[in-house]
Amino acid sequence: MKNKSNFLFILLIICSVFLSFVNDDNPYFSISKKDIKFVNPKGFPEPLYSFKNNKLTPDGFLLGRELFYDEILSKDNTVSCGSCHQRFAAFSHIDHTLSHGIYGRIGNRNIPSLQNLIWNNSFMWDGGITNLEIQPLGPISNHLEMDETIEGIILKLNKSPNYKPLFVKTFGDTIINSERVLKALTQFVGLMISNKSKYDKYIAGKEKFTPEEEHGLQLFRAKCASCHTEPLFTNNSFKNNGLIPDSTLKDIGREKVTSNSADKYLYKVPTLRNIEMTYPYMHDGRFRKLKDILNFYGSNENHTSLTDPLVNKIGPLDFTEKKDIILFLLTLTDKEFLFDRRFADPNVK
Numbered sequence: 001m002k003n004k005s006n007f008l009f010i011l012l013i014i015c016s017v018f019l020s021f022v023n024d025d026n027p028y029f030s031i032s033k034k035d036i037k038f039v040n041p042k043g044f045p046e047p048l049y050s051f052k053n054n055k056l057t058p059d060g061f062l063l064g065r066e067l068f069y070d071e072i073l074s075k076d077n078t079v080s081c082g083s084c085h086q087r088f089a090a091f092s093h094i095d096h097t098l099s100h101g102i103y104g105r106i107g108n109r110n111i112p113s114l115q116n117l118i119w120n121n122s123f124m125w126d127g128g129i130t131n132l133e134i135q136p137l138g139p140i141s142n143h144l145e146m147d148e149t150i151e152g153i154i155l156k157l158n159k160s161p162n163y164k165p166l167f168v169k170t171f172g173d174t175i176i177n178s179e180r181v182l183k184a185l186t187q188f189v190g191l192m193i194s195n196k197s198k199y200d201k202y203i204a205g206k207e208k209f210t211p212e213e214e215h216g217l218q219l220f221r222a223k224c225a226s227c228h229t230e231p232l233f234t235n236n237s238f239k240n241n242g243l244i245p246d247s248t249l250k251d252i253g254r255e256k257v258t259s260n261s262a263d264k265y266l267y268k269v270p271t272l273r274n275i276e277m278t279y280p281y282m283h284d285g286r287f288r289k290l291k292d293i294l295n296f297y298g299s300n301e302n303h304t305s306l307t308d309p310l311v312n313k314i315g316p317l318d319f320t321e322k323k324d325i326i327l328f329l330l331t332l333t334d335k336e337f338l339f340d341r342r343f344a345d346p347n348v349k
Contacts, residue, residue, distance in 0.1 A: 029346040031058040036187070041195040043203060043231050047118040049132045049190060054183045056191070059170040061342075064188030066166060067181060069345045072156050073136075074146035076102045081136065081185075084111050084145075087343050090274035090334075091115065091192060097285035101145035108144070108249045110285035112270055113278045115194045115337065121236050125267045125283045128257045133186045150178045157181070192343060194273045195231075198331040203231070209331065216328025219321055223314045233272040233332065240265045242296075242303030242311050246284050253283075265306060276333045290329060294322040 036056045040047065054060075067073065069082040079102050085091035091114035093099065099107030109125050123129045129138050139145045140153070157163045157176045164174045171180055201207035209217065220228075229235040238254050245251070245265060254263040267283045281287040287296065296302050298317035317325070 028341050029344065031061050031342060033058060035342055036061045036191060038191065041193065041200075041231075044195065045119065045232075048121050049118040049186075051187070051190065054133070054186055054190075056187055057170065059166070060184050060187045061191065063166045063170045064184035064186070065343070065346065066162075067185055068188050069347055072160065073140055073148060073153055074102050075148040075152070077156075078102055079146055081139070082345055084139075085114050087340075087345070088277070088338055089113070090194070090277050090338060091189075091343075092278040094277065094279065097280050099139075099145055101142070102147055105144045105147075107142070108251050109283050110280060113274060114189055115192050115273055116232055116271060117192065118190050119232050119236075122268065126254045126257045127238060127268055132190060133182045135189075136182060136185050150181070153181065154178060188343075192337075194334040194337040196336040197273065197334040199328075200231075200334075202331065210327070212324045212327045213331055216324035216326070219317075219325050220328050223317075224325075226310050227269045228272050234269045237269050238263065238266040239269055239308045239311070240304070240306045241267070241282075242307035243282060243284075243286070244304055246286070249284060251284070265304075272329060273332050274334055274338065276330050277338065290326045291322060294325060298322065 036058055038051060038056060067081075068085075069080050071077045071080045071083070073080060079100075084093045084096075084099060086094060088094070093111040097110060099109060099111050101107060112125065117123070117132055117135075120132070121130065123132070123135045124138055129135050137150060140148050140150065154176055163176060167176050167180065168174055170184065198207055198209075202209050221230075227235055227237065227239060240253075243265075252264050254266040254268075255261060257263070275281075275290070279288055279290075281290075281293055287293050294317055297311065297314050298321075300307075300312055300315075303312060
């Protein structure tokens with residue numbers, strides 16, 4: 001049964017890759033009203049972002065997708081949102097410790113995944129942005145990432161023969177401005193919703209866990225869920241998880257935003273959904289494997305004096321406990337989300 005499951009997973013990957021190389025006239029890339037209808041998943045809280053003032057439409061979603069995958073958003077037209085937020089990695093940057101920007105520049109933080117964003121009350125590792133619609137301005141304006149201005153993007157979009165027809169279809173006229181660009185991007189990333197993992201099916205009573213996965217869930221709820229709260233697997237808070245700061249990065253965490261010394265080395269608690277696919281881990285990408293994380297959290301000797309008390313309460317973890325927690329974390333992989341055709345890049349030839 002396990003071999004059959006692995007074969008089907010590999011086949012799904014092959015099919016996804018193949019479909020990504022067909023042209024954008026293929027029905028695979030089309031979007032209908034049904035595709036963009038938002039229904040709050042059962043068991044999820046009410047979203048913090050509402051589409052009430054940004055009505056979801058197929059054309060708005062398609063415009064957002066086009067912008068997301070277009071390098072025109074960067075200063076030298078070489079880096080798109082999708083360059084770093086890769087679909088198969090739950091829209092994180094797999095295998096890159098730190099963000100990579102234009103001219104080969106390297107950022108100072110790992111790229112977080114994009115999923116279930118409409119339930120977030122802040123964005124970036126330090127929470128420096130609190131509105132989903134303006135979140136793209138962070139990487140766009142970052143000197144080490146895209147190094148562009150929204151004004152520069154508007155100028156380029158107005159000169160592009162490709163975009164005016166898309167704006168006409170979406171908004172009814174050729175006006176291209178920052179509000180429309182950001183609202184379209186929000187329609188696209190706002191629908192990146194992961195809620196069909198094995199865990200979700202287990203909670204819904206549609207699938208069973210193995211004894212090891214069940215034990216892992218019990219351990220997780222006892223030791224990890226205070227911060228990584230179900231069903232989103234984050235509580236949107238900021239914590240010092242005990243990491244010794246990387247002296248080369250000189251990253252002070254949330255203090256950079258608040259100027260409050262009490263916020264030094266605090267970083268946002270990331271979601272653990274699809275964690276199997278979003279390595280390397282932590283704000284600086286220092287850990288490559290899930291076992292590295294559990295080895296770190298399971299030994300208070302690794303932690304600094306500023307470590308949050310909730311982290312210190314995790315306590316020692318033996319081999320079996322670590323193994324079973326990892327087996328549980330693997331149930332958070334949502335293959336339907338990872339290979340959702342709606343989010344594929346239609347421009348890859």
